[in-house]
Amino acid sequence: MKQNKKMIVCFLTPALIFFVLMFLYPIIRTIVMSFFKVEGVSDAVDTWQFVGISNYQKLFATSIFQISMINMGKIWLIGGIAVMAIALLFAVILTSGIRFKSFWRAVIYVPNIINAVAMATMWIQYVFNKRFGLLHSMFAALGLEDLAGIDYMNGSWKFWSLLIAFCFGSVGYFMLIYISGIERIPQDYYEAATIDGANKLKQFIYITLPLIKGVFKTCMTFWTVSVVGFFVWSQMWAAPQASDMQTITPFVYMYNIVFGTTGNVQRDAGMGAAVGILMAVVVMIVFFIVNKCVKDDDLEF
Amino acid sequence: MKKKLVSVLLATAMIATLAAGCGSGSGSGSDGGDSGSDSGSAGEITYWSMWNSTENQAKVIQEAADAYEEETGIHVNIEWKGRDIKTLIGAALDAGEDIDLFDDDYMRMCQNNTKYLLDLTDYAAEDDLESHIMPIILEKAKEWGGGTLYCIPYQPYTTGVWYDKDMWEDAGLTDADKPETFDDLLAVCQTLKDSGVNPMTCNSDTTNLLYGFQFARYIGQDAVLDCYNNSDWANVPEAKQAAEDIQTLFAEGYMSPNAPAQYPDGQNEIGFGESCMVLNASWIPNEINQNTGTEVNFGFFPWPSVEGGVDGPEASMVGAQSIGIVAESDMTQEAYDFAKMIATGDYDLQMAESVSSIPADTANTEWPAAIAEAEPYFKEMTKAYDWAVGLETNADIKDILNDNIIKLCTSEITPDEFISNMAATQ
Numbered sequence: 001m002k003q004n005k006k007m008i009v010c011f012l013t014p015a016l017i018f019f020v021l022m023f024l025y026p027i028i029r030t031i032v033m034s035f036f037k038v039e040g041v042s043d044a045v046d047t048w049q050f051v052g053i054s055n056y057q058k059l060f061a062t063s064i065f066q067i068s069m070i071n072m073g074k075i076w077l078i079g080g081i082a083v084m085a086i087a088l089l090f091a092v093i094l095t096s097g098i099r100f101k102s103f104w105r106a107v108i109y110v111p112n113i114i115n116a117v118a119m120a121t122m123w124i125q126y127v128f129n130k131r132f133g134l135l136h137s138m139f140a141a142l143g144l145e146d147l148a149g150i151d152y153m154n155g156s157w158k159f160w161s162l163l164i165a166f167c168f169g170s171v172g173y174f175m176l177i178y179i180s181g182i183e184r185i186p187q188d189y190y191e192a193a194t195i196d197g198a199n200k201l202k203q204f205i206y207i208t209l210p211l212i213k214g215v216f217k218t219c220m221t222f223w224t225v226s227v228v229g230f231f232v233w234s235q236m237w238a239a240p241q242a243s244d245m246q247t248i249t250p251f252v253y254m255y256n257i258v259f260g261t262t263g264n265v266q267r268d269a270g271m272g273a274a275v276g277i278l279m280a281v282v283v284m285i286v287f288f289i290v291n292k293c294v295k296d297d298d299l300e301f
Numbered sequence: 302m303k304k305k306l307v308s309v310l311l312a313t314a315m316i317a318t319l320a321a322g323c324g325s326g327s328g329s330g331s332d333g334g335d336s337g338s339d340s341g342s343a344g345e346i347t348y349w350s351m352w353n354s355t356e357n358q359a360k361v362i363q364e365a366a367d368a369y370e371e372e373t374g375i376h377v378n379i380e381w382k383g384r385d386i387k388t389l390i391g392a393a394l395d396a397g398e399d400i401d402l403f404d405d406d407y408m409r410m411c412q413n414n415t416k417y418l419l420d421l422t423d424y425a426a427e428d429d430l431e432s433h434i435m436p437i438i439l440e441k442a443k444e445w446g447g448g449t450l451y452c453i454p455y456q457p458y459t460t461g462v463w464y465d466k467d468m469w470e471d472a473g474l475t476d477a478d479k480p481e482t483f484d485d486l487l488a489v490c491q492t493l494k495d496s497g498v499n500p501m502t503c504n505s506d507t508t509n510l511l512y513g514f515q516f517a518r519y520i521g522q523d524a525v526l527d528c529y530n531n532s533d534w535a536n537v538p539e540a541k542q543a544a545e546d547i548q549t550l551f552a553e554g555y556m557s558p559n560a561p562a563q564y565p566d567g568q569n570e571i572g573f574g575e576s577c578m579v580l581n582a583s584w585i586p587n588e589i590n591q592n593t594g595t596e597v598n599f600g601f602f603p604w605p606s607v608e609g610g611v612d613g614p615e616a617s618m619v620g621a622q623s624i625g626i627v628a629e630s631d632m633t634q635e636a637y638d639f640a641k642m643i644a645t646g647d648y649d650l651q652m653a654e655s656v657s658s659i660p661a662d663t664a665n666t667e668w669p670a671a672i673a674e675a676e677p678y679f680k681e682m683t684k685a686y687d688w689a690v691g692l693e694t695n696a697d698i699k700d701i702l703n704d705n706i707i708k709l710c711t712s713e714i715t716p717d718e719f720i721s722n723m724a725a726t727q
Contacts, residue, residue, distance in 0.1 A: 042395035062697050063727045153563045240564050241506045245704035256696045259388045263693030265412040
C-alpha cells in the first residue's frame with residue numbers, strides 16, 4: 001500500500017504541477033484581473049489599477065452586453081428546445097429498428113465533422129444569399145415574391161438565420177448521445193410493455209424518457225457550455241465586421257473589448273476578464289439548476 | 302524492487318518529456334525570435350507581418366526581403382501572421398519574443414503599441430524620411446504618438462465614391478456632372494436611374510460609411526464623435542437630418558434593390574454592370590475587378606457636401622498600414638532600413654501596382670490606373686476622418702448603430718425611431 005502511495009505521488013505530481021501552471025494560474029489571474037483596470041491582456045501586474053467591482057457594474061449597464069446576453073439566452077432556450085427535441089426524436093426513430101440505421105445516423109451526424117467556418121459559409125452563401133440562395137430561388141420559383149425578397153442576412157432576420165444554421169449542425173451530436181443512452185435500456189422492458197399493450201408513444205413516455213434522465217442532464221450541460229462559448233458562428237454571420245448586434249454573444253463582445261476591432265483601438269482586458277468570469281458563473285448556475293431539477297435515480301441508463 | 306525502479310524511471314521520463322515538450326514549445330514559439338536574436342549577430346532580422354503569404358502585398362515584401370538580403374547579407378525572417386497580428390503581437394512582445402519589426406494598421410500601431418516601439422524621429426531625420434510620407438498621414442501618426450513618430454506608414458488609403466465611368470457616360474453624364482452637393486448627388490442618381498441602372502449600391506458592412514459621411518458633412522467629425530460617445534442624438538438635429546438623407550437614397554430607388562447586400566455582393570454589382578456607384582475605400586476598385594474578373598474603368602469623386610454643412614471634399618477618411626521597429630531589438634538600424642525599403646521607392650510602387658493602392662512614397666507620383674482619379678482630390682485633402690468617421694471607435698455602441706442604420710436603409714425604422722433607439726443606448 002505504501003508503495004502504491006509513492007507511485008500515485010510519482011505519477012500525479014507532474015500532472016498536478018502542470019494543471020496548476022496551465023489551468024489554475026490563468027483562472028486565478030483572470031478572476032483577479034476582473035477587479036482591475038487592465039489595458040492589454042499581457043500587461044505587467046504592476047500596471048493594473050484596482051477598480052473593485054466597477055467592471056461588473058459597467059458591464060451590466062452596457063446596452064450591447066445586455067443584448068449579447070439576451071442573444072445568448074435566446075440561442076440557449078429556443079435553440080436548446082429545438083435541438084434537444086429533434087435530436088431525441090431522431091434518436092428514438094433510429095433506435096426503433098429502422099432500416100439503414102447506420103446510414104441515417106451518419107447523414108445526420110455529418111455536419112459535426114465539417115468545420116464550422118465551412119458550414120457557416122455554406123449556409124450564408126448557398127442558402128441565405130439574397131440573390132442566389134436556395135431560399136430565394138425556391139420562393140421565387142414558387143412565385144412567392146415577398147418571401148423571395150427576404151434578406152436573411154440583415155436586420156431582424158439575421159438572428160433567426162444564424163439560429164437555424166447552428167441548430168442544424170448541432171442535432172447530430174446530441175442525437176448520438178441520446179442514442180447511446182437509449183440503446184443501454186434493456187429490450188426486455190419494451191417487450192414486456194408491448195405484451196401489456198403499451199403503444200410506442202406510451203413506451204417512450206413511460207420507459208425511455210425516465211430512464212434517460214441522466215443523459216438529458218449531460219446533454220443540457222454540453223449544450224450550455226457550447227452556447228456560452230458561442231463565437232465562430234457569430235463572427236461568421238457578422239463578417240467582415242467583427243460583430244453584429246443581431247448575432248453578438250458575450251464571448252464575441254469579450255474578444256472585441258480585449259483586442260479591439262477595425263476602427264476601434266480601445267482595449268479593456270479587465271472588463272474582458274469580468275465577461276469570462278460571468279460566463280463561468282452562468283455555466284455553474286445552469287449546471288446547478290439542472291442537477292436540482294433532474295434528480296439522479298438508482299434506475300437509469 | 303525492479304518494478305519500483307521501472308516505475309520511478311518511467312515517472313522521471315514522463316517529467317522529462319513534459320519539460321522537454323514545454324521547452325520545445327517555447328523554443329518553437331520563439332523560433333523566429335531566437336533566430337532573430339542569435340542570428341542578430343549572424344545577420345538576421347525577424348519581421349512579423351500582418352499579411353498572409355498568399356497576398357500580393359506579401360509577395361512584394363518577400364521580394365524586398367530577398368533583395369535586402371542580397372544587398373546587405375542580412376536575412377529577413379518573415380512570419381506571416383495575417384490580421385490576427387493585432388491579437389498576437391502584444392502578448393508575444395510581453396513574453397520576450399525576439400521580434401525586430403512588425404506591421405499593423407497605423408492607428409492601432411500608434412495608439413496601442415507605442416510602449417514596444419522605437420522612437421523613429423532621429424532615424425527619420427537622418428535620411429529625410431518625413432519628406433517621403435504624405436503630410437496628412439504623417440500628421441495623424443505623430444498626433445496619435447503624442448508628437449513622436451513611432452512608425453513608417455505605407456499603403457495609404459482614402460475613401461470616396463467610386464463609379465463605373467462607362468456606365469456614367471452611357472447615362473449622358475460627364476466629368477462636369479460630378480456632384481459637389483448632396484442635391485447634385487440626388488440629381489445624378491435620378492439620371493442614372495432613368496438610364497436603367499442602379500445608381501448606387503453598398504454592402505451591409507459599410508452602411509455606417511454612408512451615414513457617417515453624411516453626418517460629418519453637416520457638423521464635422523469631432524461633433525459627430527461627441528454625439529456618438531455621449532448618446533446625445535436627440536439634441537443634435539443634424540443626426541436626424543443625415544438619417545433622413547440616407548433613407549431618401551433608398552426610398553427613392555437610388556440604391557440597388559439588393560442593398561445593403563452581404564459583403565461582397567453589393568460592391569460586386571459594379572463589376573457585373575448592374576450598379577454604378579459605391580462609397581468605399583480605395584481598395585474597392587481592385588477588389589471588384591478581382592472578384593468579378595472585369596476591368597471596370599473607375600472614376601472617383603469625394604462624398605458631396607451638404608447645405609449648411611461644415612465639411613466638404615477637403616475632408617475624407619485617410620488610413621494606412623504601418624511598420625514599427627521594436628525598441629528592444631538589437632538590430633534597430635537594420636530593421637529600420639528594411640522597413641523604409643518596403644515603404645518607399647521601387648517596392649512601394651510595386652506594391653501599389655500589385656493591388657491598385659495608393660503609393661505611400663510622395664516621390665512615387667504615378668498612381669495605378671484604377672484609382673488614378675482620386676489623386677487630385679487626395680492631394681487637396683486637409684482634414685482626415687477616421688474609418689467610418691469614427692463611428693466604429695466605441696465597441697459598446699458601434700454594433701447597435703450599425704444595426705439601426707441597416708434598419709433605416711431598409712425602412713424597418715423611421716429616422717425618428719433611429720434617433721430614439723440611439724439615444725436609448727448606453
